Amino acid sequence: MATDITTDRLRELAETRPAQGKVLSVFINLDPREFATPPARATEIRSVLDAAARSIRDRDDLTHQERAGLEHDVERVAERLRGGTDTEGARALAVFASESAGLFEVLRLPRPVPHRVGIGDSPCVEPLAQIGAGELWWIVLCDRRRVRLLAGTTDGLVELWRQDDEVSGRHDQGGLSQSRYQRGIEKEVDDHLRAVDGELQRRLRGRHLAGVLLGGPKETVAHLEDLLHADVRRCVRGRVDVDVWNTSADEVLQAAAPVLGELIARRDDELRQRIDEGLGTGGRAASGLGDVLTAVHERRVEVLVVQDGFAAVGIRCPRCGWLGVSAGAQCPADGTMTEPVENVVEAAVAGTFAQDGRVRYLPVDDADLEQKGSIAALLRF
Numbered sequence: 398m399a400t401d402i403t404t405d406r407l408r409e410l411a412e413t414r415p416a417q418g419k420v421l422s423v424f425i426n427l428d429p430r431e432f433a434t435p436p437a438r439a440t441e442i443r444s445v446l447d448a449a450a451r452s453i454r455d456r457d458d459l460t461h462q463e464r465a466g467l468e469h470d471v472e473r474v475a476e477r478l479r480g481g482t483d484t485e486g487a488r489a490l491a492v493f494a495s496e497s498a499g500l501f502e503v504l505r506l507p508r509p510v511p512h513r514v515g516i517g518d519s520p521c522v523e524p525l526a527q528i529g530a531g532e533l534w535w536i537v538l539c540d541r542r543r544v545r546l547l548a549g550t551t552d553g554l555v556e557l558w559r560q561d562d563e564v565s566g567r568h569d570q571g572g573l574s575q576s577r578y579q580r581g582i583e584k585e586v587d588d589h590l591r592a593v594d595g596e597l598q599r600r601l602r603g604r605h606l607a608g609v610l611l612g613g614p615k616e617t618v619a620h621l622e623d624l625l626h627a628d629v630r631r632c633v634r635g636r637v638d639v640d641v642w643n644t645s646a647d648e649v650l651q652a653a654a655p656v657l658g659e660l661i662a663r664r665d666d667e668l669r670q671r672i673d674e675g676l677g678t679g680g681r682a683a684s685g686l687g688d689v690l691t692a693v694h695e696r697r698v699e700v701l702v703v704q705d706g707f708a709a710v711g712i713r714c715p716r717c718g719w720l721g722v723s724a725g726a727q728c729p730a731d732g733t734m735t736e737p738v739e740n741v742v743e744a745a746v747a748g749t750f751a752q753d754g755r756v757r758y759l760p761v762d763d764a765d766l767e768q769k770g771s772i773a774a775l776l777r778f
């Protein structure tokens with residue numbers, strides 16, 4: 398079964414760099430508006446994998462061993478996806494494979510991404526940043542016996558978990574008095590809500606969420622919120638009014654969208670404000686590509702803010718990983734001759750994940766960010 402995107406997993410992926418061999422990254426668009434039926438999806442998957450095989454063939458900088466490893470990786474991916482279970486409910490898939498690194502992972506994505514094949518020294522995580530693991534919301538729908546957990550952004554939700562803890566029936570036999578019967582039911586409801594809390598705690602461990610919305614009958618939701626563990630409760634940002642059980646992920650999103658939109662806007666405002674304060678006081682913020690890259694290298698980035706579509710060529714020190722913008726320069730730290738990087742913004746995004754930072758993409762028409770050089774960062778120190 399495919400796993401779902403989390404900040405943790407992104408960090409690990411961003412840090413994966415096999416000592417030998419290359420990493421194959423494949424992004425497959427499964428937008429249900431375009432690929433509604435299983436055959437359409439299967440065709441789409443096949444065509445992306447054909448493209449992957451072609452790009453491996455066309456690369457002339459691979460050793461024999463690297464090429465053989467990649468070819469085998471494509472076969473492994475094809476075989477895995479043939480079953481079709483990974484694609485259920487996904488708007489897109491991200492697949493990372495590297496036999497030599499012991500890496501094989503299929504991630505279900507909550508929103509469509511364009512097709513893309515990457516062959517590199519580490520997994521290509523930048524398209525995942527656009528979905529924003531640190532920007533991921535949870536929606537927990539819960540009534541007296543059932544629960545659903547959905548995760549995603551305003552672009553789409555994926556259902557992660559659903560359970561029906563049949564409350565009931567057992568107490569109507571055996572001649573229990575009405576009040577004992579009622580107490581039994583209440584005990585079961587309470588057990589159900591505690592189990593929900595336990596599962597949410599487990600799933601939340603070590604993860605960063607933008608926030609959690611709760612939905613369901615008012616009284617039950619209030620009860621649930623009361624008994625939530627502090628770690629989970631502190632993520633609760635609001636409520637959503639929607640049928641707990643008989644709604645599609647899209648219907649849930651539709652109901653949640655206005656609340657999410659408002660919360661996200663508020664979050665962005667806070668972020669801008671903190672960055673402006675930091676820049677104003679010469680404190681914990683950086684703007685412009687050069688300064689931001691330095692901060693990434695110094696592992697100081699808490700939140701990276703990027704204008705959608707912003708890309709730039711740059712350089713990297715093969716020795717210490719220093720990132721810069723001017724071509725052909727030596728690394729200021731150790732004097733090593735730098736190598737070119739096709740898109741240094743992507744490297745900054747991966748670097749931010751590797752230091753457990755959050756990445757937030759703002760719209761391409763964001764004038765304020767454009768003035769700052771299309772990229773800025775809130776720093777930890």
Ligand SMILES: [Zn+2]
Pocket residue numbers: 714715716717718719728729730731732733
């Ligand atoms: Zn260096």
